[in-house]
C-alpha cells in the first residue's frame with residue numbers, strides 16, 4: 001500500500017454540476033490527482049469549461065479547469081486517464097459509468113445506479129475500506145471497475161452508526177432527514193416551493209437510506225457482502241437550507257449501553273492515519289451544546305468532511321436518540337468520493353500498480 005509517485009490523470013464526469021464543481025474545487029492542487037478531462041451533457045460539450053459552467057461556489061472557476069474543453073458523455077470514454085470521478089445526473093450515470101469501466105477506467109460514482117450491485121463496493125473509507133476488495137471480482141474488460149460513494153444522507157448516518165454497531169450491535173434505526181436544497185442539484189427545487197416551507201418528499205431517498213446502511217455495515221465474506229441485520233425506517237424532508245443534511249436518529253441496540261458508553265464509542269472512533277490527502281483527524285465529533293448541531297454553524301467542520309453529532313438522549317421507544325449533521329456536497333458527495341478514490345489508490349486497486357484480476 002503506497003502513495004502514487006506521480007499524479008494520476010483524472011476525468012470528472014458531470015463536471016458542470018453541483019457535485020462536479022465541488023470535485024474541481026477540491027482537486028485544485030491535489031497531490032495525487034491531476035484533472036485531464038471534463039465531461040458533461042451535449043449542451044456543454046465543445047465549450048471551454050469556464051464558459052460552459054455556471055460556477056456556484058465561492059471564488060472563480062479554478063485555473064486548472066478553466067481552459068479544458070468539455071466533452072460529451074455520449075463520446076467514447078477517455079482512455080488516457082486512469083480514474084473517472086462521476087457526478088453525472090442520475091438519468092445517464094449508470095450507463096455512462098458502465099461504458100467508462102468497460103473501457104478500463106476505475107470509476108468512483110456518486111450516483112445511485114450501481115450502489116446496490118452485488119459486486120460494487122459501497123464505501124465510507126473510515127467504516128468499510130476492506131469492502132473495496134470486492135472490486136477485484138468485477139469482470140469489466142481491460143481491468144476497469146466501479147466503486148460507489150453512498151447516498152449523501154447515508155454517509156453521515158453510517159459514520160454515526162458504525163461505532164455503535166461495532167460496540168453494541170444495532171437492531172433498528174429510525175431516521176428523519178432534513179435535507180438541504182443543494183442536494184437536489186442546481187437549480188433544484190424552485191425557491192417558491194421551498195422558501196417558507198418544508199417538502200416531505202424526496203424521490204427515492206427513503207429507500208436508499210433504508211437499504212444502504214446494511215450493505216456498508218455488513219461483512220465481506222467469501223467474496224460477497226453479508227449485509228448487517230439492521231432495519232432502517234427513514235423519512236426524508238427537503239428544507240430551506242443551502243448546504244448540510246441534518247438527521248434525527250433513534251437507535252435500538254442489541255446490547256444495552258449507557259450514555260457514557262455511547263459517547264465513548266463515538267470518541268474512540270479515530271480511524272488510523274493512512275496518509276490519504278483527504279483524510280480527517282476527527283471524522284466524528286460530538287457537541288454537548290443543547291442547540292447543536294446546526295447546518296450553518298457545523299457543516300464546515302473538518303473542511304466539510306466532519307460529521308457533527310449532538311443531543312444524545314434516551315429514547316422512550318427505542319434506546320437512544322441523537323442528531324447528526326454532514327455537509328452533503330463535501331462529505332456526502334465530492335469530498336467523500338475523493339476519499340474513496342484515494343483509498344482505492346492506496347489499496348492498489350487504481351493506478352499504474354493496480355493488480356485487479
Ligand code: NAP
Nearest residue numbers: 014016017018019040041044073087089090111183185186
Ligand atoms: P446537477 O447539479 O444537476 O449536475 C448534473 C451533471 O450531469 C451536470 O454536469 C450536467 O451537465 C450532467 N448531465 C445532465 N444531464 C446529462 C445528460 N443527458 N448527459 C450527460 N450529462 C448530463 O446534479 P448534482 O447535484 O451535481 O448531482 C450529480 C449526481 O450526484 C446525481 O446522480 C446525484 O444523485 C448525486 N449526488 C448529489 C448530491 C448533492 O448533494 N447534490 C449528493 C450525493 C450524490 P450539463 O451542465 O451539461 O447539463
